[in-house]
Amino acid sequence: MKEPHIPSINLSRLLREGGSTDARDEILEYIALQEERIPLEGPAKWKVSVTRLEGEGGQEFWLSGEIAGNAMLECRRCLTPTPTPVRAHFQYLLRYEAGLQQLEVIEEGEEEILLFGHPDLDLVPLLSEAFALELPYTTLCKEDCKGLCPVCGANLNEVDCGHHPKPQTKLGAELSRLLGDLD
Numbered sequence: 278m279k280e281p282h283i284p285s286i287n288l289s290r291l292l293r294e295g296g297s298t299d300a301r302d303e304i305l306e307y308i309a310l311q312e313e314r315i316p317l318e319g320p321a322k323w324k325v326s327v328t329r330l331e332g333e334g335g336q337e338f339w340l341s342g343e344i345a346g347n348a349m350l351e352c353r354r355c356l357t358p359t360p361t362p363v364r365a366h367f368q369y370l371l372r373y374e375a376g377l378q379q380l381e382v383i384e385e386g387e388e389e390i391l392l393f394g395h396p397d398l399d400l401v402p403l404l405s406e407a408f409a410l411e412l413p414y415t416t417l418c419k420e421d422c423k424g425l426c427p428v429c430g431a432n433l434n435e436v437d438c439g440h441h442p443k444p445q446t447k448l449g450a451e452l453s454r455l456l457g458d459l460d
């Protein structure tokens with residue numbers, strides 16, 4: 278068993294000497310957002326590299342990274358958890374502000390700057406946000422998923438429950454045809 282640990286990158290050496298550093302690892306089981314978790318099938322792999330920028334007193338850095346994994350999303354028709362590939366790239370301008378407790382985003386002119394106060398930079402918020410932004414709105418377990426029976430809720434990919442709901446009115450029939458086309 279691999280010990281779960283918090284994704285981070287240590288920038289102590291960069292703060293002292295400049296240059297670049299990188300880190301890579303995997304996130305297991307789920308991507309944690311503030312209010313929810315996105316379950317994963319298999320590990321989500323990430324890598325991040327950081328370079329100190331010249332000037333600005335050596336307190337500014339350019340970070341770029343990517344994360345890729347399979348999110349388990351519910352099929353929009355039958356609700357079966359379905360592995361859905363997600364790949365995200367992200368970039369940040371970072372500035373070190375000793376003593377700052379939490380990551381903070383500020384705007385200076387046109388630029389967004391991410392402030393951090395600990396040389397061991399917590400990557401969880403960056404990785405999670407990037408991953409969540411690339412999630413598709415919906416997914417299908419397969420192109421021709423038959424969905425759930427509106428009468429008994431059976432998964433029609435797995436069983437034929439024998440219900441054949443018929444729209445009662447001409448308008449109903451027309452509506453379900455239109456909705457069927459949209460689906």
Ligand SMILES: [Zn+2]
Nearest residue numbers: 352355418422
């Ligand atoms: Zn489905």
Ligand SMILES: [Zn+2]
Nearest residue numbers: 426429438440
């Ligand atoms: Zn049924």
